[in-house]
Amino acid sequence: xxxxxxxxxxxxxxxxxxxxxxYQKNPIRNAxxxxxxxxxxxxxxxxxxxxxxxxxxxxYLAGRxxxxxxxxxxxxxxxFAGITFNLLLLAYxxxxxxxxxxxxxxxxxxxxxxxxxADWTNRISGSHFDAAQIMLPVGISxxxxxxxxxxxxxxxxxxxxxxxxPDFGCYLSFFxxxxxxxxxxxxxxxxxxxxxxxxxxxxxxxxLFFIGSGLVKKILVSDYISVNFVDRVFDxxxxxxxxxxxxxxxxxxxxIYCDFxxxxxxxxxxxxxxxxxxxxxxxxxxxxxxxxxxxxxxxMSLSAWLRDYLYIxxxxxxxxxxxxYINLMITMLLxxxxxxxxxxxxxxxxxxxxxxxxxxxxTSIFPPAKKKRRAVSFAGLLLTFHFTAxxxxxxxxxxxxxxxxMIRRIFSVTPSVLLGDMMFxxxxxxxxxxxxxxxxxxxxxxxxxxxxxxxxxxVAIQLVLSVLVFLLIYQTKSSAxxxxxYFLF
Numbered sequence: 001x002x003x004x005x006x007x008x009x010x011x012x013x014x015x016x017x018x019x020x021x022x023y024q025k026n027p028i029r030n031a032x033x034x035x036x037x038x039x040x041x042x043x044x045x046x047x048x049x050x051x052x053x054x055x056x057x058x059x060y061l062a063g064r065x066x067x068x069x070x071x072x073x074x075x076x077x078x079x080f081a082g083i084t085f086n087l088l089l090l091a092y093x094x095x096x097x098x099x100x101x102x103x104x105x106x107x108x109x110x111x112x113x114x115x116x117x118a119d120w121t122n123r124i125s126g127s128h129f130d131a132a133q134i135m136l137p138v139g140i141s142x143x144x145x146x147x148x149x150x151x152x153x154x155x156x157x158x159x160x161x162x163x164x165x166p167d168f169g170c171y172l173s174f175f176x177x178x179x180x181x182x183x184x185x186x187x188x189x190x191x192x193x194x195x196x197x198x199x200x201x202x203x204x205x206x207x208l209f210f211i212g213s214g215l216v217k218k219i220l221v222s223d224y225i226s227v228n229f230v231d232r233v234f235d236x237x238x239x240x241x242x243x244x245x246x247x248x249x250x251x252x253x254x255x256i257y258c259d260f261x262x263x264x265x266x267x268x269x270x271x272x273x274x275x276x277x278x279x280x281x282x283x284x285x286x287x288x289x290x291x292x293x294x295x296x297x298x299x300m301s302l303s304a305w306l307r308d309y310l311y312i313x314x315x316x317x318x319x320x321x322x323x324x325y326i327n328l329m330i331t332m333l334l335x336x337x338x339x340x341x342x343x344x345x346x347x348x349x350x351x352x353x354x355x356x357x358x359x360x361x362x363t364s365i366f367p368p369a370k371k372k373r374r375a376v377s378f379a380g381l382l383l384t385f386h387f388t389a390x391x392x393x394x395x396x397x398x399x400x401x402x403x404x405x406m407i408r409r410i411f412s413v414t415p416s417v418l419l420g421d422m423m424f425x426x427x428x429x430x431x432x433x434x435x436x437x438x439x440x441x442x443x444x445x446x447x448x449x450x451x452x453x454x455x456x457x458x459v460a461i462q463l464v465l466s467v468l469v470f471l472l473i474y475q476t477k478s479s480a481x482x483x484x485x486y487f488l489f
Contacts, residue, residue, distance in 0.1 A: 001040060001043040001044055002044070002484065003214070003215075003218075003263065003266045003267075003270075003484075004215065004218055004219055004223075004484075006474075011040070011043075012270065015036050016273065016274075018032065019032070019274060023197040023274075023275070024196075024197065026193065026194055026195075026196075027164065027166070027167070029197070030164075030166055030167045030170040030193050031166035031167075031170070033170045033174065033175075033274070034166045034167075034169035034170040034173060036175060037169075037170070037173040037174055037175040037178060038052065038053065038169075038173060040175040040178065041138070041139070041173065041175070041178060041179070044138045044139075044179055045137050045138040045139070045179075047117070047118075047121050047129070048117070048135075048137035048138070048140075050117070050121075051089070051093075051117065051137055051140070052143065052172075052173055055086070055089065055143060055144070055147055055172065056165070056168060056169045056172050056173060057165070058082070058085055059082060059086070059147040059150060059151055059168070059172065060162065060165050060168040060169075062078055062079070062081070062082035062085075062151045063150060063151055063154045063161035063162060063168070064161050064163075065078045066078045066079055066082075066151060066154050066155050066161065067154055067160065067161040068161075075155060076155075079151060079152065079155045082147075082148075082151040083148055083151065083152070086144050086147050086148050087144075087148075089140070089144060090140060090141065090144045092134075093134060093135075093136055093137055093140055094136060094140065094141070094340070094341060095337075095341045096113045096134050097113055097134070097341065098341035098342075100112065100113055113133075113134050115129070115130070115133060115134045115135075118130065118133075138179045139178050139179030139180060141338060141339075142177075142178070142179065142180065142181045142183055143172055143173065143178060145183050145302075145305055145338075146172060146183050146184060147172060148309065149183065149185055149186065149305060149308075149309060150171075150172070150185075150186045152309060153185065153186055153187060154186075158187055159185075159186040159187045159190065162186075162190060167190075167193055170193060171184075171186065171189055171190055171193065174189070174271070174276070176266075176267040176268075176270040176271045176274075176276075176278070177264075177267045177271065177278055180260070180263050180264075180267075180484055181263075181264065181267075181281060181299075181301055181302070182264055182267070182278055182279055182281040182299075182300070182301035182302075183301040183302060183305050184278060184279060184301070185279075188279055189276065189278075192275070192276050192277065195275075197275040198275060199272075199273065199275055201459065202455050203272055204272075204273070204459070204462075205454060205455035205456075205457075205459075205462055206269075206272065206451065206455055207268075207269040207270075207272035207273045208269065208454075208462055208463075208466045209269070209451050209454050209455065210265045210266065210268045210269030210272070211265070211266050211269035211270065211466070212465075212466055212469045212470075213262075213265050214261075214262040214263065214264075214265030214266035214267075214269065215262070215266065215469070215470070215473050216262075216469070216473065217258040217259070217261060217262030217265065218258060218259055218262035218263065218266075218484070219473050219474075220432075220473060221254065221255075221258040221262075221432060221436045222254075222255045222256075222258040222259040222262060224429070224432055225251045225254065225255055225429055225432055225433055225436075226251075226255050226259075228428075228429050229247070229248060229251055229426060229429040230248050230251040230252050230255055230396075233245055233247075233248035234248060234252070234396055234397060234398070234402065234406070235398075237402060237405045237406045237409055238405050238409070240409065241409070241412075241414045241418065241422070242409045242410050242411065242412040242413065242414045243414040243418075243419060243422060244414075244422060244426075245406050245409040245410045246410045247426070247430065247433070248406075249389050249390070249392065249393055249406070249410070250389060250433060250437075251429070251433050252392050252396050253286075253385075253388070253389040253392050254433055254436045254437060254440070255485075256392065256395075256396070256485055257282070257285065257286070257440070258436060259484055259485045260282070260299070260484070260485060261281070261282040263484050264278070264281040264282060279300070279301055280300060281299060281300050281301050282297065282298065282299070282300065283296075283297040283300065284297060284440060284441075284444060285297040285298035285388075286381075286385050286388075286437070286440055286441065287381065287440075287441065287444075288381065288384045288385075288388075289372075289377050289380035289381050289384060290359055290380050290384055291352065291355040291356055291359050291384055291387065291388075292356060292359055292360075293384070294384055294388060295352075295356070302335070302338075306331050306334075306335050307331075310330075310331050310334060311327055311328070311331040314327040314330060314331070315327055317360075321360075321361070321364060324360060325357040325360065325361070328353055328356045328357050328360065329350070329353040329354070329357060330353075331353070332349040332350065332352045332353030332356065333346060333349045333350055333353060334349070335349050335352075336348050336349020336350065336352075337349065339395070343400065344394045344395065344397060344399075344400065344403065345394070345395070347394050348391050348394040348395050351387075351390075351391050351394070352391060355387060393406055393407065
């Protein structure tokens with residue numbers, strides 16, 4: 001059950017129908033949203049919904065215990081236990097294979113992974129899940145980080161502990177952003193659960209616009225270039241020329257942005273229809289003029305989480321330049337590891353960490369001018385864009401052999417006589433890639449103007465336009481619905 005499948009919209013309409021009878025009573029509304037969110041997760045992740053319930057219960061009790069702690073020692077002990085539980089849960093399902101491989105290599109052991117949850121489920125329900133294989137639960141990285149931020153913020157007294165278990169369950173499992181973010185802070189979301197439901201006409205229009213733009217990004221852009229070009233080249237780069245490999249990297253650079261920002265646009269629109277505002281997660285990241293600017297624009301909820309709960313506790317930039325550089329590298333290496341237990345993600349994080357260190361060192365020696373020249377900003381944009389595109393090779397490739405082959409191919413010379421044939425053969429795909437980047441690089445005020453125009457139209461016209469866009473998307477989609485990229489993390 002994903003946003004781009006018709007089954008989700010049938011589910012959502014049923015939820016909104018029942019919601020219309022419950023929204024005026026906040027406790028009942030929150031309990032209802034918790035229940036439908038657990039059902040949604042069950043449809044996405046099967047029996048792993050039990051992990052979500054366990055996480056809700058443990059972190060709810062941790063928050064209450066931290067707030068009620070009689071001494072600083074007790075509060076710290078509960079905080080440490082809560083963080084340890086969340087990290088062990090994440091590590092078991094995400095890094096078990098890597099850890100077992102390291103132990104076997106270092107000590108000559110022959111350990112094997114064992115899925116305890118599958119084993120327990122088989123014993124309780126009589127099912128027959130394979131206990132010799134650990135499958136990654138959908139969205140575990142997102143709700144685990146969200147849970148950690150909650151108990152830390154309760155400890156720091158930035159937010160009070162939630163008194164009611166269903167209310168906390170609603171916060172941690174809210175289905176629009178449950179499986180792929182954004183990572184929502186308690187101070188941003190929990191107060192909204194106790195406000196009176198209100199959906200103004202402008203908010204309704206923006207919600208429809210977000211949903212429509214998200215579906216266009218995902219299905220008409222991301223899925224199309226993925227299925228018809230990018231996946232083919234990344235699967236077998238040796239069969240394609242250097243130019244085709246380069247265009248596949250550009251294509252994936254657009255694909256992952258449209259895929260992930262498309263998801264968060266739809267999540268924001270769906271949440272807004274239910275009276276909740278989610279934080280902005282993308283702000284035209286390929287407009288960035290340096291790598292620090294990129295990370296202020298890309299996956300903003302994760303960037304802010306890494307800054308507030310890892311980089312700053314490590315010391316941030318308060319202990320001298322060299323300590324700052326080390327903290328940046330640690331943060332980005334762990335940020336890469338958050339995406340997966342693979343050397344490719346560590347290298348991706350290391351490259352970004354190194355770039356942030358170099359940018360930090362450069363600006364400490366040559367402070368940026370208050371008013372940059374356009375040529376300098378444009379050069380910075382081009383450099384940043386191509387650096388991030390290069391790093392996406394490590395992120396997307398299936399293994400390091402693919403990375404090596406793609407880089408070798410890209411820097412090989414493609415005969416000019418073949419370029420015209422390639423442009424003709426891939427004319428539609430390249431046109432979509434060009435149009436996607438062009439739309440992305442349009443000034444932000446132009447995009448906001450289009451949104452305002454849609455919001456100001458009569459509601460009847462908004463609904464008609466939304467239905468037409470919905471039908472157009474599903475009539476012109478190129479293949480079966482593709483899963484969102486960040487479902488893998």
